Amino acid sequence: MSAWHERRAHEIAGAVRTGAVSAVEVTRAFLERIDAVDGEVNAYTEVWRAEAEARAAAIDAKRDRGEALGALAGVPVALKALLCTTEGTTDCSSRMLKGFRSPYDATVVRRLRDADAVLPGKVNMDEFAMGSSTENSAIKKTRNPWNLDCVPGGSSGGSAASVAADECAFALGSDTGGSIRQPAALCGCVGVKPTYGRVSRYGLVAFASSLDQIGPLTKDVEDAALALNIICGRDPMDATSAAVPVPDFTASLTGEVKGLRIGLPKEYFTSQLGSEMREKVERAIAVLEEQGAETVEVSLPHTDHGVAVYYIISPAEASANLARFDGVRYGFRHPDAETVDDLYVLTKSDGFGTEVQRRIMLGTYVLSSGYYDAYYLKAQKVRALIRQDFDRAFAQCDVLVTPTSPTPAFRFGEKTDDPLEMYLSDIYTISANLAAIPGISVPCGLTSAGLPAGLQIMARHFDEATMLRVAHCYEQHRGFDPGKPPIARGAA
Ligand code: GLN
Numbered sequence: 467m468s469a470w471h472e473r474r475a476h477e478i479a480g481a482v483r484t485g486a487v488s489a490v491e492v493t494r495a496f497l498e499r500i501d502a503v504d505g506e507v508n509a510y511t512e513v514w515r516a517e518a519e520a521r522a523a524a525i526d527a528k529r530d531r532g533e534a535l536g537a538l539a540g541v542p543v544a545l546k547a548l549l550c551t552t553e554g555t556t557d558c559s560s561r562m563l564k565g566f567r568s569p570y571d572a573t574v575v576r577r578l579r580d581a582d583a584v585l586p587g588k589v590n591m592d593e594f595a596m597g598s599s600t601e602n603s604a605i606k607k608t609r610n611p612w613n614l615d616c617v618p619g620g621s622s623g624g625s626a627a628s629v630a631a632d633e634c635a636f637a638l639g640s641d642t643g644g645s646i647r648q649p650a651a652l653c654g655c656v657g658v659k660p661t662y663g664r665v666s667r668y669g670l671v672a673f674a675s676s677l678d679q680i681g682p683l684t685k686d687v688e689d690a691a692l693a694l695n696i697i698c699g700r701d702p703m704d705a706t707s708a709a710v711p712v713p714d715f716t717a718s719l720t721g722e723v724k725g726l727r728i729g730l731p732k733e734y735f736t737s738q739l740g741s742e743m744r745e746k747v748e749r750a751i752a753v754l755e756e757q758g759a760e761t762v763e764v765s766l767p768h769t770d771h772g773v774a775v776y777y778i779i780s781p782a783e784a785s786a787n788l789a790r791f792d793g794v795r796y797g798f799r800h801p802d803a804e805t806v807d808d809l810y811v812l813t814k815s816d817g818f819g820t821e822v823q824r825r826i827m828l829g830t831y832v833l834s835s836g837y838y839d840a841y842y843l844k845a846q847k848v849r850a851l852i853r854q855d856f857d858r859a860f861a862q863c864d865v866l867v868t869p870t871s872p873t874p875a876f877r878f879g880e881k882t883d884d885p886l887e888m889y890l891s892d893i894y895t896i897s898a899n900l901a902a903i904p905g906i907s908v909p910c911g912l913t914s915a916g917l918p919a920g921l922q923i924m925a926r927h928f929d930e931a932t933m934l935r936v937a938h939c940y941e942q943h944r945g946f947d948p949g950k951p952p953i954a955r956g957a958a
Pocket residue numbers: 595596597598620621640641642643644645646673780892
């Protein structure tokens with residue numbers, strides 16, 4: 467029998483509910499695991515040891531009183547550092563918010579608590595979720611459990627690494643342009659970006675409000691369905707959360723894809739995709755065909771503009787959202803300022819890292835008078851075209867299948883001197899955010915260097931159920947066990 471920290475969330479919750487194991491025992495297993503490996507992985511920025519144990523004990527007491535336990539009974543869930551929690555700090559891995567304590571819980575955090583999950587702490591990320599490698603964190607360098615010399619991806623790199631190294635049962639991340647799916651692909655786990663509006667953003671520190679979504683990073687598709695059942699749904703505290711019924715996602719995992727039409731967008735299979743990644747994705751498509759799915763080539767003609775549009779719209783929104791960090795209201799305040807102007811300049815120059823400053827400048831520029839029409843407005847128009855591409859494609863197929871990332875995990879420093887090169891990590895994931903559709907990444911093999919590759923599946927708005935069904939069917943029939951990274955085997 468495998469150790470508790472290696473188990474899936476659904477197995478843990480089942481065992482805690484029946485009393486086969488106590489929540490305290492499970493929590494201790496994970497805390498020991500964190501002690502054993504996090505010195506190498508550096509996924510956590512804070513571990514809430516006493517709180518997690520107390521919470522587990524309260525769950526056990528509830529069970530002893532004969533009360534029914536929630537769907538995540540005793541399941542340890544790690545939280546990306548931009549989700550507001552009354553426990554610990556919410557620092558977005560930024561100097562600006564070092565030590566910041568939120569007076570309230572994000573809606574997703576409240577829902578996890580209501581489902582009897584245990585919260586072991588906060589995990590690392592690119593500062594304010596800007597990046598694709600977690601190297602933009604002001605706190606620490608998180609390493610990829612599959613190869614400690616490589617990045618875990620980003621911006622939810624701590625979330626992905628903590629799941630891959632068995633330091634939590636699953637984690638929550640956020641995805642503005644790929645930040646759940648890309649690190650999930652690079653760390654060999656499952657990652658879901660739900661439809662925009664599916665999950666409440668209340669208590670998520672905003673990066674780009676028209677693109678941000680919270681979602682789970684898990685060890686399998688069944689756990690992703692379980693997590694989505696808890697976090698999805700309308701929330702009166704977020705006006706953009708949709709009043710669309712949430713189906714039972716677990717029930718949608720039928721194992722059947724017969725007759726489903728899978729679209730293969732030809733713009734995603736160009737020379738930018740390395741041959742090894744292409745071969746893995748093609749093999750995955752063949753698996754789905756063997757299960758009775760039909761494939762059809764489709765076209766998303768505006769794909770090439772995705773990255774450019776994203777790097778106008780997301781910095782524009784970020785420059786507005788980050789204006790609140792001015793040294794007066796939250797977190798860091800520069801001690802040497804003599805005037806208000808000084809206070810702003812010194813606080814922002816010292817409080818924000820280079821990438822965040824770059825985005826604020828880009829955003830301010832594209833929104834400034836004289837440039838607004840040329841950049842921001844034009845980008846919004848192209849965004850509408852990109853969305854239209856997807857509407858047309860989904861008239862021909864039920865889901866789209868593509869690679870998640872053009873490359874597997876890369877080495878530290880490899881892309882830090884060239885922001886454009888880093889931005890291209892998201893060429894396959896950005897469009898789903900621009901079009902507001904759901905996307906999932908599922909492991910589809912290891913490269914010859916032993917690094918995970920990810921398969922992306924995208925679906926129509928609010929059709930996570932079909933997307934999960936395809937992902938689950940693939941996972942059941944892919945014919946290999948993705949295995950554990952070296953760090954999880956204790957070899958690193
Ligand atoms: N890597 C992209 C960026 O740097 C996406 C980040 C995200 O999804 N939060 O903006």
